[in-house]
Amino acid sequence: MAETMSETSDYQLHVVHSMREIGEAAWTACLEDTLSPRKLNPFLSFAFLDALERAGCACEETGWMPHHLVLRDGEGSVLAALPLYLKSHSQGEYVFDHGWADALERAGGQYYPKLQSAIPFTPVNAPKMLTRKGVNEAVAAAAMASGMKQLCERYPISSAHLTFLPEAQKDEFEAQGFLVRRDQQFHWINEDYESFDDFLAQLSSRKRKNIRKERKTAHSHGLTISPKHGDAISEEDWDAFFDFYMDTGSRKWGRPYLNREFFSMIAETMADKILLVLAYDGDVAVAGALNFIGGDTLYGRYWGTIGDYPCLHFELCYHQAIEWAIAHNLMCVEAGAQGEHKIARGYVPQTTWSAHWIDHPAFREAIEDYLNRERRAAEAEQEFLTTLTPFKKGDG
Numbered sequence: 001m002a003e004t005m006s007e008t009s010d011y012q013l014h015v016v017h018s019m020r021e022i023g024e025a026a027w028t029a030c031l032e033d034t035l036s037p038r039k040l041n042p043f044l045s046f047a048f049l050d051a052l053e054r055a056g057c058a059c060e061e062t063g064w065m066p067h068h069l070v071l072r073d074g075e076g077s078v079l080a081a082l083p084l085y086l087k088s089h090s091q092g093e094y095v096f097d098h099g100w101a102d103a104l105e106r107a108g109g110q111y112y113p114k115l116q117s118a119i120p121f122t123p124v125n126a127p128k129m130l131t132r133k134g135v136n137e138a139v140a141a142a143a144m145a146s147g148m149k150q151l152c153e154r155y156p157i158s159s160a161h162l163t164f165l166p167e168a169q170k171d172e173f174e175a176q177g178f179l180v181r182r183d184q185q186f187h188w189i190n191e192d193y194e195s196f197d198d199f200l201a202q203l204s205s206r207k208r209k210n211i212r213k214e215r216k217t218a219h220s221h222g223l224t225i226s227p228k229h230g231d232a233i234s235e236e237d238w239d240a241f242f243d244f245y246m247d248t249g250s251r252k253w254g255r256p257y258l259n260r261e262f263f264s265m266i267a268e269t270m271a272d273k274i275l276l277v278l279a280y281d282g283d284v285a286v287a288g289a290l291n292f293i294g295g296d297t298l299y300g301r302y303w304g305t306i307g308d309y310p311c312l313h314f315e316l317c318y319h320q321a322i323e324w325a326i327a328h329n330l331m332c333v334e335a336g337a338q339g340e341h342k343i344a345r346g347y348v349p350q351t352t353w354s355a356h357w358i359d360h361p362a363f364r365e366a367i368e369d370y371l372n373r374e375r376r377a378a379e380a381e382q383e384f385l386t387t388l389t390p391f392k393k394g395d396g
């Protein structure tokens with residue numbers, strides 16, 4: 001059941017509790033009007049977000065209850081949409097606010113529930129507000145921001161957060177009073193390379209030798225490395241990868257976010273957007289890395305192994321991804337959050353943005369002061385890390 005947040009003669013803003021209430025056609029129309037084909041992002045697709053809900057990965061029981069915002073005109077047509085979740089924790093977000101929660105609760109307040117506009121479990125830069133062609137983005141952002149603020153006022157919700165925003169949308173929500181946070185990721189950029197060796201030739205001699213040594217070690221284990229795309233990925237492959245995913249997730253996070261059903265769903269609805277790189281010992285898959293294919297970007301997501309193979313992680317997650325991107329004329333590889341070790345492998349620092357509405361005035365003031373200091377530190381760190389990139393001086 002949709003909840004009306006606001007209404008004028010020109011539009012109505014509603015909260016809906018599933019992607020299917022929005023509808024695939026309406027969502028896809030907003031997505032395709034917002035992004036050019038070269039910039040389309042598989043994680044924003046209806047198929048991906050709907051699978052998270054239908055598989056039970058993004059739902060009330062997991063602490064990701066859908067509260068999507070939908071802007072409609074007077075005839076009910078969707079003008080804009082924004083993925084939004086009511087959260088009972090801060091897991092699966094990759095922009096960390098656990099310290100904020102602790103501070104508010106020590107002061108006698110309650111941080112959860114909160115609102116989170118994000119692609120669940122996915123630290124990928126992408127617009128969160130999708131608009132139809134001809135819709136004024138500033139007006140749409142004002143309506144979405146107003147809706148989130150109203151939810152915070154109507155219910156015991158402490159805050160609203162939009163993470164991994166493009167800079168233009170960061171600016172739109174900052175104009176609506178949201179506080180801005182700066183962070184960074186490490187992305188590989190394709191400078192029109194014709195081959196992996198062409199890329200290596202742009203690195204300093206020492207870094208080039210290190211990568212070649214790393215790749216030699218990864219291939220010395222007697223494994224067969226097999227990139228599989230689309231329909232070439234079988235249910236048996238997914239079974240093997242899910243074992244890797246569960247093992248890594250259980251050790252690293254304590255509770256993996258995705259279930260086996262989810263992977264079968266996306267294999268059925270968006271197989272052409274999936275690249276699974278598997279390593280085999282004979283006929284047995286022993287490691288794998290999952291990637292998603294966008295318009296001009298390859299997105300590395302999950303990796304795991306059931307053995308101990310030095311340097312195999314770097315090979316499957318980074319070097320194979322770069323080779324695929326070069327071969328398929330993709331301009332970028334995004335390999336997820338954190339990881340300064342990526343710099344030595346040709347991934348360079350890139351700024352990421354988030355925007356935050358804090359409903360409590362005194363708490364907002366404290367967070368604003370913290371973010372001002374954090375932004376200065378983040379900018380200085382990024383400038384320093386950029387000096388460590390492995391490219392020859394004057395290149396990269």
